[in-house]
Amino acid sequence: MRAIQFTAHGPIENLHEADVPMPEITPTQCLLKVKAVSLNGFDPMVMRGIPGLRTPLPMIPGADISAEIVELGAAVDGGRFALHQRVGVEPSNDQGMMGETLRGGLCEFIAVEANQLVPVPDAVDDLAAACLPTAYATAHRMLFTRGRIESGEKVLILGASGGVGTCCIQLAKMAGCKVIAVTSSADKGEKLRAIGADHVIDTSTTHYVDYVVETFGKPRTRGVSGGVDVCVNYSGGTHWAESFKTVRRGGRILTCGATGGYDPKTDIRYIWSFEHTIIGSNGWEREDHVRMLELIATGRLEPVIDRVIPMNGIRQAMHDLQDRRIIGKVVLEVG
Template sequence: MRAVVFDHHGPIENLVMRDLPIPEIGPDQCLIKVRAVSLNGFDPMVLRGIPGLKTPLPMIPGADIMGVIEKIGADVPEERFSIGQRVGIDPSTETGMMGETRRGGMCEYLAVEERFLVPIPDGVTDHQAACLPTAYATAHRMLFTRGQLQAGEKVLILGASGGVGTSCIQLAVSAGAEVVAVSSSAAKLAALKDLGAQHVIDGSQEDFVDAVWRIYGKPRTRGGEGGVDVCVNYSGGDSWAKSFRTVCKGGRILTCGATGGYDPKTDIRYIWSFEHKILGCNGWERVDHLQILQMIADGRFSPVIDRVVDMGDIQEAMRDLAERRVTGKVVLEVGP
């Protein structure tokens, strides 16, 4: 079978196509013929090597996967799954995250334990299903389970053109929140407006703190209604301490990652004086994945797909993702 593999951490050129044996399945597994895989922001990071994360080599990338069941193990209940059924995969397993510490799905066939398979309902396309669950299900849990987002609240989303960012915009808008999205180019900002963001900020031209103060006024510890109720910051780095200055008294800062750096400076004064709540979100639960699938099936929204390319074009796709030339998700077609 065709597979994308890297043998060593390093540059994008380390990603190569290779022919590997089709995996054998155990009694509790199904053989999945993979149709599509989408990229995530952590894929270039895993390729380069993440301090403290032990990635077994050689590694096959790819966490968001959809495919069709080709074989069923002897212990898999017949009433749950059938040959030819379309399924997604929950990549967060007891033995690690697929594409990080367990081989991912950027290959033609995959052996997966039955408990990690998620049926794809009618009304959800292959490409839409391949965008889940990492970005959309995580955004769902971060905004609603952890962040308790309510209709009418004001939400600032940093790094809004990525997979999690576009997910947050769509979900927040669907919940009746007012969204302020930050990105770095006119084309991306236009796309974010089309998704429903009421305000957009070009972070390359204006400091996002100044922009929030311009739109809503400066947050104050006594009186006034300045700032946003919620700031979504999964960038960390230089934006972390600054984001405290955008949030109203009693507001929330939500995070599910640190693409810009995991050990930023902070300013504790804002945490106590504005009584901020800092809430982390470590991925998603199965219920989030199922809810997102049903929302797509019901036509309530559709994942943002930047482009669909062949798996053989992985280097170009990964480079565009790493260099922030992507809005939403890049989907790789693995098979017909």
């Protein structure tokens, strides 16, 4: 069968199409015919090699999958799953994460444990289903389970044009929040405004801290405090410490990653003097995946898809993802 894989860490050009053996299923697995796969920000990072992460080679990338069941293992509950049923996949289990330490979905067929399958409603097409769960379910858990955002709150979202960011915009707006999106160009900004951002900060012309202070007031330790209620910062890096300057006294800083660097300089004075609460959110739970499917099926949310391309177009897509030329998700059709 056809697959996209890399046999050594390094540049994106190491990705190539290969003919690999068909997977054989165990009694507890289902064989899936893959329909579509979306990319995530960690895919180029895995290509380069992540310190401390042992990626077995050759590796097939792709964690977010929509597929059809074409074979059931002997022990799979036929009352829950059936041939030709459309499913999504929970990409992580006790052994690791697909596309990082377990073979991913950029191949024609894949064997997956039945307990990792999530039924896809008829109202959700294959492309939308492939956008879940890594970015969208992660955003859902970070905002609601961990961050507990509430209607009327001001939510600042850094790196708002990526998969997590575009979902955060839609979910925060759905919750009745005032959404402030930070991005790197006017073109991206217009698209973020179209999906619900109330304010857009283009960092090519405006510093986001200055904008927040001028628009919502300066955060203060005494008296009336300006600033935002919640700052979503999964960039880390140089934006970590400076983002504290945007958050009101008693406000929250939410993080689910560190795309700009995991060991940034910080300023503890802001944490104690402004009584900030820093909340980490690690991925998602199955119920977040299911909830996102429900929101899409009922028309309350639509995944932001930058482009849909064939599987063999992955090199350019990975370059664009790495260089931040993507708004939302890139979906690769398999077959």
